[in-house]
Amino acid sequence: MAALQLPLLLLGLFVPLAPTARAADEDPLQDFCVALSPDELEEHQLTLNGLPCKPTAAVQSSDFVSQQLRNPANFTGNLGSAVNLAAAATFGALNTQGLSIARVDYKPRGINPPHVHPRATEVLFLAKGTLLVGFVSTAPANQFFYQTIYAGDLFVFPRGLVHFQFNPDKSKPALAIAALNSQNPGASQLAVALFASDPPLPEEVLETTLGIDDDEVRRLITSVQNTLN
Known part of the structure; x- marks a missing residue:
């Protein structure tokens, strides 16, 4: 029984030290840090x-x-x-x-x-x-x-x-x-990322990805750019 307890004790000591996935920004290291202009x-x-x-x-x-x-x-x-x-x-x-x-x-x-x-x-x-x-x-x-x-x-x-x-x-x-x-x-809008990037995505990439022809790709590019204006 004693031989089993030692490994379990060590596990309990080291598990809390294992790295954890962070879900947001790093915690601040001081009360505040007002940004420079x-x-x-x-x-x-x-x-x-x-x-x-x-x-x-x-x-x-x-x-x-x-x-x-x-x-x-x-x-x-x-x-x-x-x-x-x-x-x-x-x-x-x-x-x-x-x-x-x-x-x-x-x-x-x-x-x-x-x-x-x-x-x-x-x-x-x-x-x-x-x-x-x-x-x-x-x-x-x-x-x-x-x-x-x-x-x-x-x-x-x-x-x-x-x-x-x-x-x-x-x-x-x-x-x-x-x-x-x-x-x-x-923030990245999907339509803008696909059809209004700078420089533009290759039309062949869009045609193959979306299963459409080059005329439809050009129509969508024009449509998205008009929506932004």
Whole structure:
């Protein structure tokens, strides 16, 4: 019995030391790290995983407040949605805190089209209106999880998965607040990545991948570019 207990004891000591998968940004190593302004960054010419911090003595109470989300972002293109993202780059107090927050406005029948956030899980709170929301999983493969949500509801979009939001109402707008567990979540729209990249993807790649001919590829490229203008 004693011979069995020693290996079990050692296992209990070392298992907690095993590396674990991280689900978000690294934990901060100090109470705060307010980001330098773009002008200050340009002056220092630094490249970092994150943003450099202001000296503690230079930090003021006003650094921790922002009016950025009081108003919607400009509606661009023909999608009928506007995303105003407060992240470390626009609200320095978020630097090292592992989160960002967005205001998303939707016109009637507006859509925040299929996209991914490579570095963040998103939880969306619907403040006003109605939305059809959903994402596509990888395991089980390509399963579509979707729901119609109403004012006061929450919905979670897991990290890195394709997801969207659509306002099905023909006359009323919608407003959502989204929290993301990264100070720089990133966003890549699928249609833009495929048909409006710079430089463009080879047409042969798109034709083979999508099973369409070159005329259809060119039509889709033009259509996506027109949607963005």
